[in-house]
Amino acid sequence: MKRGLLIVLSGPSGVGKGTVCSVLRRKVPDLVYSVSATTRKPRKGEIDGVNYFFKSREQFQEMIDSDALLEYAEYVGNYYGTPRDFVEKTLESGKDIILEIEVQGALKVKEKFPEGVFIFLMPPSLDELKQRIEGRGTESKDAIDHRMSVAIEEIGLLRHYDYAVTNDDIEAACHRIQCIVVAEHCRRERVMGDFAAMQHASTKKA
Ligand SMILES: Nc1nc2c(ncn2[C@@H]2O[C@H](COP(=O)(O)OP(=O)(O)O)[C@@H](O)[C@H]2O)c(=O)[nH]1
Numbered sequence: 001m002k003r004g005l006l007i008v009l010s011g012p013s014g015v016g017k018g019t020v021c022s023v024l025r026r027k028v029p030d031l032v033y034s035v036s037a038t039t040r041k042p043r044k045g046e047i048d049g050v051n052y053f054f055k056s057r058e059q060f061q062e063m064i065d066s067d068a069l070l071e072y073a074e075y076v077g078n079y080y081g082t083p084r085d086f087v088e089k090t091l092e093s094g095k096d097i098i099l100e101i102e103v104q105g106a107l108k109v110k111e112k113f114p115e116g117v118f119i120f121l122m123p124p125s126l127d128e129l130k131q132r133i134e135g136r137g138t139e140s141k142d143a144i145d146h147r148m149s150v151a152i153e154e155i156g157l158l159r160h161y162d163y164a165v166t167n168d169d170i171e172a173a174c175h176r177i178q179c180i181v182v183a184e185h186c187r188r189e190r191v192m193g194d195f196a197a198m199q200h201a202s203t204k205k206a
Pocket residue numbers: 011012013014017018036037040071072073075080081082083100101102103104105106
């Protein structure tokens with residue numbers, strides 16, 4: 001059985017990762033979405049187990065201690081982490097999985113899964129990024145300023161990624177990501193030498 005693709009979608013807060021992921025989930029129902037654990041408090045409308053697994057600091061620490069997380073990072077005062085088992089089981093079952101995580105975590109995943117596909121979602125401009133965070137209305141002014149300074153540092157790490165996708169338009173960004181996924185599958189077909197297996201089967205028949 002061929003393993004699925006591990007796709008990491010990263011990028012600064014407010015760039016549209018969540019929005020792009022929810023559109024992708026609708027368009028590509030076969031793509032599995034990893035639900036993270038966090039110590040952040042739920043926002044209005046967020047559901048435990050759907051948007052995040054909401055944990056206390058103690059519960060999160062237990063997950064770290066028992067090696068239940070593939071990676072974790074502290075981001076603007078809260079912890080976020082990817083439950084390991086779900087990712088590994090999904091990949092083993094041959095399905096593709098997408099992790100929507102911030103940059104420090106993405107770089108840790110890259111150390112463990114260099115064969116993953118690392119995509120950085122870029123804002124059309126920093127002004128547009130600030131407007132999107134403000135427009136979402138979920139953060140205080142201090143938190144927005146903090147997220148903007150973290151964003152500038154994160155964009156500086158773009159070179160560690162395989163692809164940059166600009167989120168100028170949601171549909172266009174999703175289309176680009178879908179194209180990347182298709183291309184990566186084709187690339188792996190070549191690397192995995194399926195052609196050799198095909199030749200072997202046809203020699204056996206002759
Ligand atoms: N390292 C890591 N980052 C995560 C994880 N889950 C979410 N994040 C990131 O944490 C950051 C803050 O997430 P959140 O508080 O939901 O705010 P928002 O994504 O900016 O709306 C975002 O960049 C998320 O992509 C995770 O499991 N691990």
